[in-house]
Amino acid sequence: MDALTIPRLRARLRSPALARRLAAEALRDGPVGQEARERLGRSDVARPQGILLWVHAPLGTDPLALLSLQDLLEQELDEVHILLTTDALPEAVTGSATGTMISQHPPLEADRPVQRFLDHWSPDVSIWLGTVDSPILLGRTAGRNIPLFLQDAVAPDAVGGRARNVQRTMFGLFDRILALDSRHSDGIRGLGAIPARIEVTGPLERLHKPPHSLEAEREALAAQLHARPVWLAACPSEPEVGIVLRAHAQALRTAHRLLLILVPVADHIGPAMAEELVSHGWSVARREAGEDPENNTDVFIVDCLEELGLCYRLAPVTYLGGTIAGGDVQDPMGPATLGSAIIAGPVGGNEEPALAKLAAADACRRISGAKDLGPAVIDLLSPEAAATLSLHAWDTASEGVDVLNRLTHHVLVALRGRGL
Template sequence: MTRPTGLLLRSYLVAAQAIPLAAPGLLRRRLAKGKELPDRWREKLGEAGLPRPDGPLVWLHAVGLGETLALRGLIVAMAEKAPGVEFLVTSTTRASAEVFAANLPPRTRHQFLPLDAPGYLRRFLDHWRPSLSVWAEQDLWPGAVVATAARGIPLALVNARMNDAAFARRHRWRRVFADLFSRFGLIAAQDPETARHLSALGARDVRVTGALKAAAPALSADPAALGQTRPALGDRRRILLAASHPEDEAVLLAALTSLQPRPLLLIAPRDPARGGEIAVRVKTLGLTATRRSLGQGPTGDVWIVDTFGEMGLWYRLCPVSVIGGTFGPTEGHNPWEAAALGSAILHGPRTANFTGDFATLAAAGAALPVTAETLPVALTTDHASMVGRATALSAAARNGLAPLVDALTALAGLE
């Protein structure tokens, strides 16, 4: 397997040997702030929290919540293709671990990725002994990539996404990326733009396979919570603002004040810690709000569902969803979670982070772009005809995973 050839990569690997000097203290400080799980933070030191299952194991890594959830469709398809294979998913954030635990695909377990120090990675790889290492989107840890390749474990990069701004940030480090990409046996991009950028950074034979988010299975929902919440909502028309930011909330709340009778607006903030802030804003507009995190039910104009891991519940209960991040600089969030659960998709004009996804939905008449001016009418319109088209696109994406699955199983010798 190719050895590190660039001075920058060699320098990084030398510097990474010092990570253990600071890592335990840093992780303990994060633990004190609630940013790490008390019973699992030592996984980031390479200490396994679970036993290794028997048989071949595919290790997949994604950085955060959305990227981790997007891997589920690929895992399901690989599990069907290779019935004897087990799966390990790693990520780095607490939220990704907690939500993924409620949405585990078959034969799958989760661990935190160790910090990028040689000793931590050695412990991790000695324990898990993967047959294949699959990295998703943009998150590559140089030490982990080099250590994995040095053991002869095949590497793949899937669902890669890189817009012009991300490419510009990485271009100065192109020699490092070229060193890393030389270790990958398969590199798959979401779109042609990403493929061009990866090639310019030194990747070879980049294939375009589309986005994995569209192929992800529906998010789960706790049956007891579903049974308790549905009657509490009654017959009121329900609108979900999903993964919201302040700019989205301002537009939705302004539209809500203009409507009579008012639908019930459920606001699921991207950061649930903002629930109190949102409640104050609602009240300044003369509307009433309740918060799920405080045990309050949907008795006001707005129900702030400020909890983690319940998006599958809200999409099931709301016939219409407005995708957050599309009225401000966040530039959108994943629309496919709503599509998979039959909630009609509305979105604002700012979708740069998911341009291809929203374009695909729009071309099929499966989503409706709105502005602050057109939103009030859209909130009172029946969008049932869009739902079937969006669901069909999700199903087609899942069926389209076969070529990538075949390539990955062949790379690992798991056919």
């Protein structure tokens, strides 16, 4: 009796009643029926032609990290499709097929659903993320000689007896184990996993591509600025425009030639914003009106969101709009990849994880509220202070590259070994 026999027997004892319930639910329309069919190993989505990379993420993952992996693979291969099985994606994503990424619930941990799942999808390579669960699914996948990789590998809690044997056997089914850190690597090795198959890479993260900008445009605008000090307010929400202008007025007392580049949250509000600022005594130029910043221009409105990358490259300091009074927040990795020091308020919104990561690496200046924006701008107008933040931000935005490159290498070797 091998180490996986006991958990398989337990799964078989539990599965009949659940399978009967799922079979009844599978006849229904809507998300309930769709999930039930997927749990039974059936799918409403056909297997795409070509290479299929199956990613199993029990605890969820960032889909954009998988798209980054896909991009790197497609630099060497024809079109690569990704199947993601997880219970932890938002409902709007789970069970969908978008472009070349398909998302499904994993099959029930029982022989027939697992066999149907593998028969239907017939993946060329499988990557498991984080926790090693589902011994039947894992064992049947290995039994079909599908290359298996464990990324973001973590060591399980200490156990003994049969449970330890099960864990050792499951880890032994992976061709390569890429651990989160040395502590988890040591823990997995302590279970008896083959040391030569284990390496420490860190977590799988999305590859942050710099926002688009044309070097010729940057050079032309930089020449027009005549080496003036510049800071950027990137998409401030409506209540924040006044906050930004008060901070600019405060900073002007210290840096008299300071220019504020202001990118509105939407292109169409640029004209009205310019009129409002002029009515309050500001000297304004608006890019979409064909106006260039002059020596006496206080505010340069760039009312074209597509040029946000250009603005990041021009301004050594960026305030991320929406982080003081709330609103949509731009991806902070945009300015991070283009060398602009970031100021952000306490409201991170959907970008809070990225902002917290940057702040922890001393790569972002977090402020408590509106009164702190002006002093933060003044402080970061010092080239040394801004350079320190932007250098740390670049390092943080780039740190996932090696992990992606390493995983891409292993997947390519496995695919070529299968003649693909």
